[in-house]
Amino acid sequence: MEVLIEGKDFIITDDVRNHINEKLSKLSFAEDKVTKIHFFISTTPISTTLCEIDVFVDHTKVFAQHEHNDWKIAITDAINKAHDLIIKERKKKKTSKLREARKKRQ
Secondary structure, eight states: OEEEEEEESSOOOHHHHHHHHHHHGGGGGGTTTEEEEEEEEEEOTTSOEEEEEEEEETTEEEEEEEEESSHHHHHHHHHHHHHHHHHHHHHHHHHHHHHHHHHHHO
């Protein structure tokens, strides 16, 4: 799994990297299918932190973003949103596979 972390008007320190790696353990349930994760963290003009995350899972791109005054909360909430979207995407694929199997039986 490749993790790319970029910052615009935001300094990526070891503390930021450690926090991201700690929170990425939440996505470990899909780790075998996650090929790439791209973080983009920036400071907005109103001094809030915007975290955008692209997760490439099993030929699907999942995008989530969150904006907050605290960078840790922005990163955590963006990862939580990505986690929920990955689960939602997996359910879609599972139900479509079930539909296809039912059609074949008929």
